[in-house]
Amino acid sequence: MNNRTPLIAGNWKMHKTGAQAVEAASRIKTLVTSATGVEVMIAPTFTALYQVGQVLKGSPIALAGQNLHWESQGAFTGEISAQMLADAGCSQVIVGHSERRQFFGETDETVNMKIKAALSANLTPVLCIGESETEREAGNTFSVLDKQVRDGLNGFAFDGQADIVVAYEPVWAIGTGKTATREQAQEAHRFIRNLLDSLFGKPFASAVRILYGGSVKPDNVKALMEMPDVDGALVGGASLDPETFSKLVFFND
Numbered sequence: 672m673n674n675r676t677p678l679i680a681g682n683w684k685m686h687k688t689g690a691q692a693v694e695a696a697s698r699i700k701t702l703v704t705s706a707t708g709v710e711v712m713i714a715p716t717f718t719a720l721y722q723v724g725q726v727l728k729g730s731p732i733a734l735a736g737q738n739l740h741w742e743s744q745g746a747f748t749g750e751i752s753a754q755m756l757a758d759a760g761c762s763q764v765i766v767g768h769s770e771r772r773q774f775f776g777e778t779d780e781t782v783n784m785k786i787k788a789a790l791s792a793n794l795t796p797v798l799c800i801g802e803s804e805t806e807r808e809a810g811n812t813f814s815v816l817d818k819q820v821r822d823g824l825n826g827f828a829f830d831g832q833a834d835i836v837v838a839y840e841p842v843w844a845i846g847t848g849k850t851a852t853r854e855q856a857q858e859a860h861r862f863i864r865n866l867l868d869s870l871f872g873k874p875f876a877s878a879v880r881i882l883y884g885g886s887v888k889p890d891n892v893k894a895l896m897e898m899p900d901v902d903g904a905l906v907g908g909a910s911l912d913p914e915t916f917s918k919l920v921f922f923n924d
């Protein structure tokens with residue numbers, strides 16, 4: 672047993688208008704009110720953040736951005752700063768999602784700057800890492816994770832406070848219906864926790880939550896959550912429907 676509170680997080684990606692996001696968030700709020708011993712987070716699109724934040728006000732459900740820029744303001748057309756996310760009601764922000772790395776030129780260096788910006792605005796960064804199918808097949812899973820963690824967190828000094836969350840999302844499992852087996856997830860999570868231990872020490876490594884992401888569904892969540900180093904889930908597709916998402920929140924029932 673450990674003291675980590677499980678976190679079930681929904682990443683809505685580029686889905687839902689403001690009205691649809693408000694409707695889904697209100698429904699989730701109702702459905703998960705009786706959930707205990709688990710934290711819930713949802714990450715709507717930028718345009719829906721403020722409205723969803725108003726819906727979630729006073730509830731334990733955390734609001735998160737899906738991305739941010741590392742500068743606090745300036746001539747960066749199309750970008751959003753950590754301060755703006757906090758102002759919209761966010762307490763967390765996803766950083767380095769594989770879709771941003773794949774399609775929008777995100778690198779470990781920009782991830783590092785974004786994490787710094789998030790922390791200085793008191794947002795909890797959810798650092799996403801994970802190998803591609805080719806990297807796994809070539810036997811490079813651990814070296815890829817090692818680099819993403821080392822470079823993404825380069826220059827930080829974390830103590831016992833778990834001020835970040837890590838999400839292991841194997842790229843080959845995202846949106847494909849191919850979930851990692853729970854043994855594969857555990858093996859990767861254990862590797863990440865050991866690495867965090869060597870970089871920042873045991874109190875931090877044993878407090879930090881490591882989420883699994885990639886085709887998490889109501890029928891596989893419990894098995895994944897039973898693994899000792901799996902502390903939650905970062906969910907895409909299955910987070911869009913409030914009823915399905917709430918089944919994930921009640922993974923233990």
Ligand SMILES: O=C(CO)COP(=O)(O)O
Pocket residue numbers: 682768840844845846847848884885886887905906907908909
């Ligand atoms: O990318 C993900 C969450 O960030 C996972 O997406 P899916 O749950 O749709 O596979």
